[in-house]
Amino acid sequence: MPLITYSKQLVGAAQMADSTDSMSSTDYEKVTRLLVERIAERSLVTTTRLEHDLVLPGRASPHQIDVLWEFTTESGHAHRVVFECRRKSRSLEQNDALAFKGVVEEVSFDDVPTTGVLVHVKGFQLGARKIADTYGLIILEMRSPTDKDVKGRLMKIQISMTPRVPVVKDLHMDLSELLSGALSGPVLNYALEVQDPRDGWLRVMDLLQHGEINPTTEVLTPFHRVTRSFDPPVVLALSGKPAAKIRSISATVGEELSDPFDISVGGRENLAWMVKDVLGGEIAWFTHAGQVHLIES
Known part of the structure; x- marks a missing residue:
């Protein structure tokens, strides 16, 4: 042995x-x-x-x-x-x-x-x-x-990478009813969710990016306006707490290059x-x- x-x-x-x-x-x-x-x-x-x-x-x-x-x-x-x-x-x-x-x-x-x-x-x-x-x-x-x-x-592999990053900016919401004062102060986009009767809670950022970002094998996604409408209005939550009912939500969606970085494997x-x-x-x-x-x- x-x-x-x-x-x-x-x-x-x-x-x-x-x-x-x-x-x-x-x-x-x-x-x-x-x-x-x-x-x-x-x-x-x-x-x-x-x-x-x-x-x-x-x-x-x-x-x-x-x-x-x-x-x-x-x-x-x-x-x-x-x-x-x-x-x-x-x-x-x-x-x-x-x-x-x-x-x-x-x-x-x-x-x-x-x-x-x-x-x-x-x-x-x-x-x-x-x-x-x-x-x-x-x-x-x-x-x-x-x-x-x-x-x-x-012995060593050096990899240089320049990530492409999805970006959602200029967020706008058409409110039909306020449910609390949660939206009165600064809001983090990634803390926002909307209630979907079929799928439960969905992150607003995921909802706006879905189907809008090019595959990595294609060119960068150019910035364009995206709107999601809700009829009847749905509940918008901030950090898990209901904040308002909304009829639509829109934002500018696209991709940009992040700062390049290197990765070393082995050595x-x-x-x-x-x-x-x-x-x-x-x-x-x-x-x-x-x-x-x-x-x-």
């Missing part, structure tokens, strides 16, 4: 540090646990145990484990994943993988299948890869992405972590916003 497969279930991840340079080994282990926790919350398995920095009994002697994840599958079978987190300045060698293989075998029991995951920031030499491939270990490269990692990839600065399945080649990019993007190496 490769860990990178579980990451496909990941919908969000907590914001993490930008770089491993200032992290301690313990911090690196905690980030690993955090990612596993987010994966566990959204996977189809049921987590029974998820811990950082503990000691497990072994066949010959106990062993310190950086991160432990135990769960039951949908079919009810128990499974255990043990993580060893390395943060060295060199690539891990064959002896590193062999040593971890021994730990995994020591804490494994026949009734609970155990998968070993070796996590490192600097990669793995060929000998370590062969050991992992032969004995079913998962080896992951987990670190903050570099400029080389993202070279040649689309190198939004990437928090990169997790690479060293044997399979799949890469998961984790963002500060909690998203995950999977690609083939």
